[in-house]
Amino acid sequence: MDQISAAGVAYNQDLTHKTILVGDSGVGKTSLLVQFDQGKFIPGSFSATVGIGFTNKVLTVDELKVRLQIWDTAGQERFRSVTHAYYRDAQALLLLYDITSRSSFDNTRAWLTEIHEYAQDDVVIMLLGNKSDMASARVIRREEGEKLAREYGVIFLETSAKTGLNVDEAFMTVAKELVRRSVQLPIEPRFHLHDLMEPEKESSGCCGFS
Numbered sequence: 183m184d185q186i187s188a189a190g191v192a193y194n195q196d197l198t199h200k201t202i203l204v205g206d207s208g209v210g211k212t213s214l215l216v217q218f219d220q221g222k223f224i225p226g227s228f229s230a231t232v233g234i235g236f237t238n239k240v241l242t243v244d245e246l247k248v249r250l251q252i253w254d255t256a257g258q259e260r261f262r263s264v265t266h267a268y269y270r271d272a273q274a275l276l277l278l279y280d281i282t283s284r285s286s287f288d289n290t291r292a293w294l295t296e297i298h299e300y301a302q303d304d305v306v307i308m309l310l311g312n313k314s315d316m317a318s319a320r321v322i323r324r325e326e327g328e329k330l331a332r333e334y335g336v337i338f339l340e341t342s343a344k345t346g347l348n349v350d351e352a353f354m355t356v357a358k359e360l361v362r363r364s365v366q367l368p369i370e371p372r373f374h375l376h377d378l379m380e381p382e383k384e385s386s387g388c389c390g391f392s
């Protein structure tokens with residue numbers, strides 16, 4: 183059912199946008215989703231994701247309800263073919279690297295090549311430099327991330343799943359871009375970070391792999 187937004191555009195609020203988190207193992211995909219979904223960070227032991235699961239969230243963009251179905255994937259190489267299968271009908275992809283890991287940044291080019299090979303041409307892509315709280319261990323300068331994002335024409339932010347820096351902003355930016363593209367808005371819709379709705383946890387699923 184179309185809803186007319188404050189910007190005077192019609193947007194179908196029943197749409198659910200498949201959004202996938204990708205990037206090397208250990209960059210913080212699961213931690214970023216837990217921070218966004220539950221507002222918490224579980225420090226310490228790292229348990230690599232071995233399956234794939236999703237969380238549903240509803241955000242408010244320009245008084246419109248935007249439904250994201252956010253899939254967390256396993257970054258380990260051995261699960262890569264599984265991840266490919268999820269790219270096909272994704273409307274948005276958040277590609278993470280770890281600002282303390284040169285290899286995770288260098289591998290983003292390979293991830294972007296895979297995305298262009300397996301995902302839809304109009305998929306929204308965000309490049310996120312995660313762990314920005316680890317300033318003393320930083321090896322990737324923000325400028326390097328910005329330069330790569332400009333080269334590939336994707337949106338860039340640095341985030342911290344630990345402090346929450348830019349985590350809501352990252353998902354709100356994706357939601358705003360999805361609305362803009364689905365209504366071909368000539369103008370940027372306003373969005374209100376503060377009125378991010380409480381998550382309507384309609385369901386979350388998982389299909390772990392043994």
Ligand SMILES: Nc1nc2c(ncn2[C@@H]2O[C@H](COP(=O)(O)OP(=O)(O)OP(=O)(O)O)[C@@H](O)[C@H]2O)c(=O)[nH]1
Nearest residue numbers: 207208209210211212213230231257313342343344
């Ligand atoms: N300081 C800091 N540590 C983080 C941050 N994000 C994740 N971590 C830590 O980094 C490790 C890996 O985080 P995960 O979220 O499990 O990484 P992942 O990308 O899901 O890894 P895979 O599931 O193997 O693909 C964990 O020990 C986290 O606590 C962050 O923003 N800051």
Ligand SMILES: [Mg+2]
Nearest residue numbers: 211212230231
């Ligand atoms: Mg994980």
